Amino acid sequence: xxxxxxxxxxxxxxxxxxxxxxxxxxxxxxxxxxxxxxxxxxxxxxxxxxxxxxxxxxxxxxxxxxxxxxxxxxxxxxxxxxxxxxxxxxxxxxxxxxxxxxxxxxxxxxxxxxxxxxxxxxxxxxxxxxxxxxxxxxxxxxxxxxxxxxxxxxxxxxxxxxxxxxxxxxxxxxxxxxxxxxxxxxxxxxxxxxxxxxxxxxxxxxxxxxxxxxxxxxxxxxxxxxxxxxxxxxxxxxxxxxxxxxxxxxxxxxxxxxxxxxxxxxxxxxxxxxxxxxxxxxxxxxxxxxxxxxxxxxxxxxxxxxxxxxxxxxxxxxxxxxxxxxxx
Amino acid sequence: xxxxxxxxxxxxxxxxxxxxxxxxxxxxxxxxxxxxxxxxxxxxxxxxxxxxxxxxxxxxxxxxxxxxxxxxxxxxxxxxxxxxxxxxxxxxxxxxxxxxxxxxxxxxxxxxxxxxxxxxxxxxxxxxxxxxxxxxxxxxxxxxxxxxxxxxxxxxxxxxxxxxxxxxxxxxxxxxxxxxxxxxxxxxxxxxxxxxxxxxxxxxxxxxxxxxxxxxxxxxxxxxxxxxxxxxxxxxxxxxxxxxxxxxxxxxxxxxxxxxxxxxxxxxxxxxxxxxxxxxxxxxxxxxxxxxxxxxxxxxxx
Numbered sequence: 001x002x003x004x005x006x007x008x009x010x011x012x013x014x015x016x017x018x019x020x021x022x023x024x025x026x027x028x029x030x031x032x033x034x035x036x037x038x039x040x041x042x043x044x045x046x047x048x049x050x051x052x053x054x055x056x057x058x059x060x061x062x063x064x065x066x067x068x069x070x071x072x073x074x075x076x077x078x079x080x081x082x083x084x085x086x087x088x089x090x091x092x093x094x095x096x097x098x099x100x101x102x103x104x105x106x107x108x109x110x111x112x113x114x115x116x117x118x119x120x121x122x123x124x125x126x127x128x129x130x131x132x133x134x135x136x137x138x139x140x141x142x143x144x145x146x147x148x149x150x151x152x153x154x155x156x157x158x159x160x161x162x163x164x165x166x167x168x169x170x171x172x173x174x175x176x177x178x179x180x181x182x183x184x185x186x187x188x189x190x191x192x193x194x195x196x197x198x199x200x201x202x203x204x205x206x207x208x209x210x211x212x213x214x215x216x217x218x219x220x221x222x223x224x225x226x227x228x229x230x231x232x233x234x235x236x237x238x239x240x241x242x243x244x245x246x247x248x249x250x251x252x253x254x255x256x257x258x259x260x261x262x263x264x265x266x267x268x269x270x271x272x273x274x275x276x277x278x279x280x281x282x283x284x285x286x287x288x289x290x291x292x293x294x295x296x297x298x299x300x301x302x303x304x305x306x307x308x309x310x311x312x313x314x315x316x317x318x319x320x321x322x323x324x325x326x327x328x
Numbered sequence: 329x330x331x332x333x334x335x336x337x338x339x340x341x342x343x344x345x346x347x348x349x350x351x352x353x354x355x356x357x358x359x360x361x362x363x364x365x366x367x368x369x370x371x372x373x374x375x376x377x378x379x380x381x382x383x384x385x386x387x388x389x390x391x392x393x394x395x396x397x398x399x400x401x402x403x404x405x406x407x408x409x410x411x412x413x414x415x416x417x418x419x420x421x422x423x424x425x426x427x428x429x430x431x432x433x434x435x436x437x438x439x440x441x442x443x444x445x446x447x448x449x450x451x452x453x454x455x456x457x458x459x460x461x462x463x464x465x466x467x468x469x470x471x472x473x474x475x476x477x478x479x480x481x482x483x484x485x486x487x488x489x490x491x492x493x494x495x496x497x498x499x500x501x502x503x504x505x506x507x508x509x510x511x512x513x514x515x516x517x518x519x520x521x522x523x524x525x526x527x528x529x530x531x532x533x534x535x536x537x538x539x540x541x542x543x544x545x546x547x548x549x550x551x552x553x554x555x556x557x558x559x560x561x562x563x564x565x566x567x568x569x570x571x572x573x574x575x576x577x578x579x580x581x582x583x584x585x586x587x588x589x590x591x592x593x594x595x596x597x598x599x600x601x602x603x604x605x606x607x608x609x610x611x612x613x614x615x616x617x618x619x620x621x622x623x624x625x626x627x628x629x630x
Contacts, residue, residue, distance in 0.1 A: 017352040017353065018330065018352075018353065018356065019350055019351060019352070019353070019356040019359075019360075021359070037350070040350075042349070042350020042351075043350055043352060046350070127592060128592050128595035128596040128617065129595065129601070129616060129617040133619075153384075157555075157559065157596075157597060157599070158415050158416055158417075158559060158562075158563075158599060159599060159619065160384075160387070160619075161391070161410070161413070161619035161620065162384045162385075162387040162388035162390075162391050163388065163391050163392070163410055163619075163620070164410070164619050164620035165384060165388075166388055167620065177385055180383065180384040180385040180388055181383045181384070181385040182383070183383060183384035184381050184382070184383050184384075185381070185382050185383070185384055185387060186379050186380070186381050186382075187379060187380075187382075187563065188379050189379075189556060189559055189560050189563065190337070190556070191335075192335060192336050192337040192375065193377075193378075193379050195331070195335040196331075196335075196336075196376065196377065196378045196379075197378055197379055199331045199354075200378040202329070218596070220593070220596060221555075221596070221597065224548070224552040224593060224597075225552050225553065225556055226549070227548065227549045234334065238332065238334065238335045241329070242329065242331075245329045249329075259592065259593065259596045260592070261591065261592035261593055261596075262580075262591070262592055264579070272579040272580065272581055272582075273580065273581055274578075274579075274580045279593070
């Protein structure tokens, strides 16, 4: 039998560090919580550790019976620990909840094996002005016109122009206002704002799934803000955690745009050779489940699939045309 | 999954203090906000603030009402349609003498066009780093502008909204900058200066000079902080920003390519880029990057 851990607690592979309160369990009354706090046992993990280290001490503080403490311990582990899920159940849940969002671009759908799968993070990368934002808008347009879902758009450098998007909706006539009202744009300027936004989206989607697509345009604008590697990694870590949670638990497709820059190598012999480099560092490079690379060529855009959800198809290239309604 | 307090903008020391007190998640802090007043001093609401979620319809209505800044030069305006909008950053690039500063002067005047004829009725701030600011040329352009404006007023039989050469000149603020550090500190302190004034356009001419004098390793971080601050300002005061940038040479194997300075990450951070050039007396402008993704060119005279 195969067991699979679902990452309900991607943030720490151990227990959650929720603060002990009196509404967790009937045995934990207000006085007991106060007493525990006094002895530096603040969080769920602190209490479980204390029980593991010396059950007698906890017994003394709480004046509970051994049986009750064991029950409490079991309850806490079940509620706050990672839970194992049978592979078959997991498979059934995935089949029930997930969906494939078609992109509306024939050759891109073929390349992506049908479209965008919920539960995955897709990255769109390319040199500046290669059509990354335009591809995002084309996909948003297709989802908004063919379904009744909302689309979230996190804009980090004010690249979203509603006027430009309205032009792409020229043939939907009187429905245009309704379509526009379902595209929710958040403009963020700093990292904490960005993470607050992601957590607030999580809160909304946990209540009711009103959206299947979240677009983040662009990540490097936030990543570049700081040159400190430790802070950058910690920022990416928290971002990746919440993104993983959103795709898995809220069944979203997340599109992230990333930048490719040209660099000359440090090597003296090759000092005049420019190399392409994907931004946001080596850690991020492993995060997206699929990577779509764009390259502009006059009025068309060459799309290259460099990382795929399943296997990369033998023909991993296709050509998109810029039109007034988006990519075709 | 809960939000860790590490993700907020709280200072490191405060985070450590909270963690020692057993608070690891934002939700826990929120539930005990009254007890934590002494540690947090009422900052929490600001820290936990989620940026406003707007739907595209609201944004569209705003964009239609505010419009964009044009030069009222018929040929050039073909490419400036929906480019220099409030809350965006536009980059002008080209060799010296290709008309970048001239177009900037013109924008400083045309942002003052009153609202009744589709303008912004605002003021402009000109931050000069290369002493290219020329007030006599500005006066000349203002004279031409007034001639057109007054004939329009006669045609539409309007009597109010008088503009004079003096008022136009008075509505252009000017700051002189020497070094890169000056530029950043100027931008960081600018919100005090902008308060209460109706400034709708900031021109930085040019961004190249002060940054080139800095060490390469310091430049990258500075540039990004600079962009972040510009975006916050442009959002807060609903203003458009225009930067000018010089060209440089880049080598790739045996080719030498002429490109604007500061590489690809700089190019990524601006919303639109216009390349200017000059051939005898004809000026040429090419829109390389824009929000609606069209590349168009135009010839014009100044």
